Amino acid sequence: MSATRENRAGNLLDVRGLTKLFGSLKACDGIDLTIDRGEIHALLGENGAGKSTFVKMLFGALEPAAGTIRWKGEEVRIASPGDARKLGIGMVFQHFSLFDALTAAENIMLSLDDPAPAGAVAARARELSEAYGLPLDPNAHVGDLSVGERQRIEIIRCLLQNPELIILDEPTSVLTPQEADRLFDTLARLKAEGRSILYISHRLEEVKRICDRATVLRQGRVIAHCDPRRETASSLARMMVGDEVQAVVREKPSAAREALLEVRALSRKAGHPFAVSLSDIDLAVHAGEVLGIAGVAGNGQGEFFEAVSGEVLQEKADAVRIRGKDAGRQDISGRRLMGAAFVPEERLGHAAAPLMTLSQNLLLSRCRTDARAFLSRLGIIRQGAVAKAAKRIADAMDVRKAGEDPEAAALSGGNLQKFVIGRELDRAPMVMVVNQPTWGVDAGAAARIRQALIDLSKGGSAVLVISQDLDELFEICDAIAVMHHGRLSAPIPIGEATYEKVGLLMGGARPEAAEPMLEAV
Amino acid sequence: MLESILITIATAATPLLIAAMGELVVERSGVLNLGVEGMMIMGAITGFAVALTTGSVWLGVFAAILVGAAFALIFGFLTLSLVTNQVATGLALTLFGLGLSGMLGEGFVGRPGLRLGRIDIPFLSDLPFVGRLLFGQDPLFYLSLLLTAAVAYFLFATRAGLMLRAVGDNHTSAHAQGINVVAVRYLAVMFGGACAGLAGAYLSLVYTPQWVENMTAGRGWIALALVVFASWRPWRVVAGAYLFGGVTIGQLHAQALGVAIPSQLLSSLPYLATIAVLVIISRNRRLTMMNTPASLGRPFVPER
Numbered sequence: 001m002s003a004t005r006e007n008r009a010g011n012l013l014d015v016r017g018l019t020k021l022f023g024s025l026k027a028c029d030g031i032d033l034t035i036d037r038g039e040i041h042a043l044l045g046e047n048g049a050g051k052s053t054f055v056k057m058l059f060g061a062l063e064p065a066a067g068t069i070r071w072k073g074e075e076v077r078i079a080s081p082g083d084a085r086k087l088g089i090g091m092v093f094q095h096f097s098l099f100d101a102l103t104a105a106e107n108i109m110l111s112l113d114d115p116a117p118a119g120a121v122a123a124r125a126r127e128l129s130e131a132y133g134l135p136l137d138p139n140a141h142v143g144d145l146s147v148g149e150r151q152r153i154e155i156i157r158c159l160l161q162n163p164e165l166i167i168l169d170e171p172t173s174v175l176t177p178q179e180a181d182r183l184f185d186t187l188a189r190l191k192a193e194g195r196s197i198l199y200i201s202h203r204l205e206e207v208k209r210i211c212d213r214a215t216v217l218r219q220g221r222v223i224a225h226c227d228p229r230r231e232t233a234s235s236l237a238r239m240m241v242g243d244e245v246q247a248v249v250r251e252k253p254s255a256a257r258e259a260l261l262e263v264r265a266l267s268r269k270a271g272h273p274f275a276v277s278l279s280d281i282d283l284a285v286h287a288g289e290v291l292g293i294a295g296v297a298g299n300g301q302g303e304f305f306e307a308v309s310g311e312v313l314q315e316k317a318d319a320v321r322i323r324g325k326d327a328g329r330q331d332i333s334g335r336r337l338m339g340a341a342f343v344p345e346e347r348l349g350h351a352a353a354p355l356m357t358l359s360q361n362l363l364l365s366r367c368r369t370d371a372r373a374f375l376s377r378l379g380i381i382r383q384g385a386v387a388k389a390a391k392r393i394a395d396a397m398d399v400r401k402a403g404e405d406p407e408a409a410a411l412s413g414g415n416l417q418k419f420v421i422g423r424e425l426d427r428a429p430m431v432m433v434v435n436q437p438t439w440g441v442d443a444g445a446a447a448r449i450r451q452a453l454i455d456l457s458k459g460g461s462a463v464l465v466i467s468q469d470l471d472e473l474f475e476i477c478d479a480i481a482v483m484h485h486g487r488l489s490a491p492i493p494i495g496e497a498t499y500e501k502v503g504l505l506m507g508g509a510r511p512e513a514a515e516p517m518l519e520a521v
Numbered sequence: 522m523l524e525s526i527l528i529t530i531a532t533a534a535t536p537l538l539i540a541a542m543g544e545l546v547v548e549r550s551g552v553l554n555l556g557v558e559g560m561m562i563m564g565a566i567t568g569f570a571v572a573l574t575t576g577s578v579w580l581g582v583f584a585a586i587l588v589g590a591a592f593a594l595i596f597g598f599l600t601l602s603l604v605t606n607q608v609a610t611g612l613a614l615t616l617f618g619l620g621l622s623g624m625l626g627e628g629f630v631g632r633p634g635l636r637l638g639r640i641d642i643p644f645l646s647d648l649p650f651v652g653r654l655l656f657g658q659d660p661l662f663y664l665s666l667l668l669t670a671a672v673a674y675f676l677f678a679t680r681a682g683l684m685l686r687a688v689g690d691n692h693t694s695a696h697a698q699g700i701n702v703v704a705v706r707y708l709a710v711m712f713g714g715a716c717a718g719l720a721g722a723y724l725s726l727v728y729t730p731q732w733v734e735n736m737t738a739g740r741g742w743i744a745l746a747l748v749v750f751a752s753w754r755p756w757r758v759v760a761g762a763y764l765f766g767g768v769t770i771g772q773l774h775a776q777a778l779g780v781a782i783p784s785q786l787l788s789s790l791p792y793l794a795t796i797a798v799l800v801i802i803s804r805n806r807r808l809t810m811m812n813t814p815a816s817l818g819r820p821f822v823p824e825r
Binding site: 059061080081082085093097098099100101102106109110111141143 | 683697
C-alpha cells in the first residue's frame with residue numbers, strides 16, 4: 001500500500017480504504033481522502049451516501065471494518081471520541097450532542113479532559129466566544145437556547161480543546177442565512193490560524209463559496225475529488241446524485257379563490273419550559289395555493305402545527321377554520337372528517353408507529369375518515385381493502401420497500417416519508433398541512449414529494465408547508481410567511497420574496513424597517 | 522412526650538431517606554431500578570442474621586450494604602450489559618428479594634435481635650428538649666443526613682457528578698463526549714443497592730430489632746415515589762421522608778387516642794399527605810423538567 005502512496009508530506013490526515021459494514025450494507029466502501037493543513041475540505045453527498053458514517057469513524061464513534069487512518073504521517077487507531085480528541089480532532093455534530101438540562105458552561109466542562117474549576121472554564125469560554133465572534137452566556141441552560149446559540153456552544157466546546165482538525169456536520173442546515181454568514185467568518189478565522197476543517201454539506205453554493213477542495217461520495221464510495229470553485233452547482237449535483245435531478249414543475253398561481261384553511265388570532269401559551277408560545281397568528285390558505293412557513297427550527301413551528309392539526313384544541317372555535325367552518329374545538333379526527341390532512345415532522349413515532357406495518361399505519365390514520373372502505377359495520381377490519389390501499393399508495397409514490405407490507409421502521413427515511421405523505425394524498429384532501437416534508441430525505445424522494453404537493457394544489461386544494469429549507473419553499477410556494485418567536489409575518493408573494501428578505505425575517509428583523517434591525521441574540 | 526414523638530419520627534424517616542438517596546443517584550444516571558424493596562429486604566435479613574450470628578451489629582450493617590450492592594449488581598448486569606427491560610427486571614428483583622429473604626429468614630423469626638446503640642454526646646444530649654433529638658440519636662441517623670449533603674455536593678459541585686447527570690440527561694451525547702455510560706451506570710446502580718441494603722439493616726437493627734417476613738412493608742416503594750415527587754433533588758427528599766415519617770407516627774398516636782376517624786383512613790394519611798405536599802412543591806414545572814433525567818429508563822446500546 002505504501003508503495004502506491006503519493007508523496008504527501010505535510011498532510012494532516014490521510015485516510016486509505018476506509019470501509020464500514022452494517023449487516024450486508026456497505027455504508028462506506030474503501031474511502032480515500034487526504035486533508036492538508038489550513039484547508040477547508042468539503043465532503044459532499046446525498047443522504048445515505050455514507051458521509052456521517054465516515055466522519056463517525058474518524059471521530060472514533062464507529063469502528064471501521066477495514067482501512068487505515070494516518071494522522072501527521074503516523075498510522076493511528078481511533079477507538080473512542082476521547083482518542084480522537086487527544087489526537088487533535090474535534091467535531092461539531094449535526095444533531096447536537098448537548099445536554100439540555102445543563103448550563104452552557106457545564107456542557108463545555110464535560111468535554112475537557114483535565115478537570116478545571118467551573119469559573120475558569122466560563123472565563124475561557126467567554127474569551128473564545130469573543131475572539132471568534134460567537135456571543136454566548138455561559139450560565140444559560142441549553143434547553144432555553146436557540147439552535148444557532150447551541151451550535152455556538154458546540155463550536156466553542158470544540159475549540160477549547162485546541163483541535164487541528166475540526167469536523168462540521170451540516171452546520172448551516174439549522175441556521176438563517178445571516179447566521180450562516182457569521183459562521184463562515186469564524187471558519188475563515190480558524191483556517192487563517194492553520195487549522196483544517198472537514199465540512200460536510202449538501203448545500204452546493206456554500207461549498208463553492210468557502211471550501212478549497214471537495215470529495216464527493218455516492219453510495220458509500222468516492223465518486224470524485226475536485227476543486228469546488230471550478231465546478232458549477234449543477235455539475236456537483238450530478239456527481240452527488242448520479243443523474244440530473246428532475247426539476248419541479250410549477251405553474252403560475254391562479255387568482256386568489258376561496259380560503260380553505262383560515263387561522264384567526266391564534267395564541268397559545270407555552271406548555272412546557274422548552275416550548276414556544278404562539279401569539280396572534282393570522283393566516284389564510286386559498287384553494288389552489290401553496291403557502292410556505294419559513295423559520296429557524298424551534299420558533300413555534302411544532303406548536304403551530306399541533307394547534308392547526310387538532311393535536312391541541314383551541315379555546316375559541318373560530319381560531320382555526322377549515323372550508324369555512326369553525327374547527328378550533330374539533331380534534332384531529334374531526335378536522336380530518338372536514339376534509340383536512342396533516343403530516344407531522346417526525347416520521348417515526350409521530351406520523352407512523354415504528355413497529356406496525358404500513359397497512360396498519362394506514363388504517364390508524366384513516367379509520368375514521370374511510371371507515372366505510374376499511375371497516376365492516378361491526379367494526380371489523382377489511383384486511384383486503386386496507387392492503388389494496390396500502391399497495392396503491394406505495395405504487396403512486398414509488399415507495400421502495402422490502403416485502404409486501406413491512407414495518408414502518410424497516411423503511412428508509414425517504415421512503416417512509418413518501419408513504420406517509422402518500423397516505424394523506426390518497427384521500428385527495430381539500431386542505432393539506434405538512435411540517436418539514438423533506439427533512440432528511442434524499443434529493444430524488446424530495447423532488448417527488450414536492451411535485452405531489454404542487455399537483456395537489458393544482459387540483460384545487462389548499463396546501464400549507466412548514467419548512468426550514470428555504471430552497472424548498474422558494475421552489476414550490478406561491479407565498480412565504482416567516483415564523484419567529486411564535487409570531488408569523490404577513491405572507492410575501494413569491495414574486496417579491498428574496499432570500500435576503502426572508503432570511504432577515506427569520507433572524508427576527510421587523511418587516512418594513514428602514515434598516516434591518518436584528519434582535520440581540 | 523413531644524420529644525419522644527419527634528425521635529420516633531426521625532427513626533421512621535431515616536430508612537426512607539437512605540434508600541431514596543441511593544435511588545436518586547441511580548435515577549440521575551438514567552436508570553430506573555424498581556428493585557429497591559427487594560434490595561432493602563435483603564439488607565434487612567442480612568443485617569439481622571449477621572449481627573445475631575457474629576454478635577457484632579456493625580458487621581451486620583456492613584454485610585447488609587454489601588448484599589444490597591451485590592443484588593444491585595445482578596440488576597446492573599441484566600439491564601446494562603444484557604439490556605433487559607429495566608421495569609420488568611426491577612420488579613423481578615423485588616419479588617426475588619422478598620421471596621429469598623423469607624426463605625433465608627425462616628430460622629430467625631421471633632428471635633430477639635441486636636440493636637444498634639444510640640450515640641450519647643455528653644452534656645449536649647442532656648440539653649432540654651432538643652438534646653436527645655439532635656445529639657443522642659443512632660449513628661445511622663447522622664449518616665443519613667451526611668449522605669444527603671454528600672450526594673448534593675457530589676451531584677452539583679463535582680465533575681464526576683456532572684458526568685453522572687450528563688449520562689442521565691442524554692446518554693448518546695455522553696457517549697460521544699467520551700464518557701463511559703455503562704460504567705457510570707454500574708457504579709450508580711451499585712451505590713443505590715448499597716444504600717437500599719443499609720436502609721434495610723436500619724429496619725432490622727434500629728427501627729424494630731427483630732426479623733419479620735416482609736418487614737420492609739412497602740418502604741422501598743415509598744422511597745421510589747419520594748425520589749420522583751422530590752423532582753430528583755436531594756434536600757427535597759429529606760423533606761418528603763420526614764413528612765412521611767411525621768404523618769405515619771402522628772396517625773399512630775391519633776389511633777391510640779381513639780380519634781373518631783376510621784383507622785384505614787388514618788393509615789392511608791401518610792401516603793396522601795406526602796403526595797399532596799410533594800406535588801405542591803414540584804409545581805414549578807420548569808424546575809422539574811430541568812431536574813428530570815431525560816434518559817430515565819431508556820436502555821443504552823452504543824453503536825459499534
